[in-house]
Amino acid sequence: MDAFLEWITNNPSYAHYSVLGLACFEALIGIGLFISGALLLSVAIFLYAQQLLSIEVILALAFTGAVIGDQSGFWIGRWIGPAFHTSQFATRYRRHIDRTETLIRRYGWGAILVGRIIPAIRSIVPLVTGISEYSALKYIIFDLLAVGIWTTLLGLAVIGTSSLFAG
Template identity: 35%
Template sequence: MIEAILAWASEHRDQALWLVPLLAFMETCVGVGLFVPSLMLVIVCSVFYANDWANLWLMAGMALVGSSLGDHVGYYVGRALGPKVEETRLVQRHINKWRRTENLVRRYGPWAIFIGRFIPAIRSLVPAMVGITDFPRWRYTPLDLAACSLWALGLVAIVRGAHEVFLP
């Protein structure tokens, strides 16, 4: 799949940069994120950076926006559906991840927003779980933006580090 994405990006370089926020959104959006590996975004950003197709900091900013939008979709789904989310077939198929996420949110509260952002297996579930707990909206957005900012800096470090290791 990644080969097809990169082939498309190579043919459509003027539009390819929009893959960055799209992939960031998809990997963090509740439900979708269970099927979109975070490695796809890292690979796409690495290829774009190595081929000088895009500025690394611009990609990090676009990834930050895409990931925060995905988180907010999950948060508002959690607020809207509440505990009914757990009864969905999708969550039932991934009930172990759901339980891990629930334990994380109960144990660490607001810190779960930061912790969950860096655990790919549950990244897309944390915002929904936080929304289910009726965590205040006015507190969620700044915490999520801060967590996504740290995550975007991590993306920069990974992409730049890989570039220096593999293309010195």
């Protein structure tokens, strides 16, 4: 981490890409299980505290990256949905999958919001929502709302935490 922060300090023109990329990668299915939101938060705090990026730029980039990651997961889920439902895994766990899909259809907006806020399931919820054939329009609207709330929380954490290190 220290080496990355030193590299960003020496190459500030890449700071934008680090925020956008980390926000996207932490939401992508598969990759998101290994990229922690704490890494994005740490980098955002550093960039803001060192005045390499303004909070507005950090939040705009984080919002964009998160939407790209979430939407990718949803549309991958829509694409693999039919094949997934006939897979050996789905056949073996049919009862659990049916229950999960029923919950998503009934409480989709809540699942999308909770999935965006909780890091452990952040990259899985969009995929499962897509597999469950949840309405694409509803998903887009609720995802934008959820990412907006998440971005606001990220901004509060960045400003609040960086103020601990100021003066």
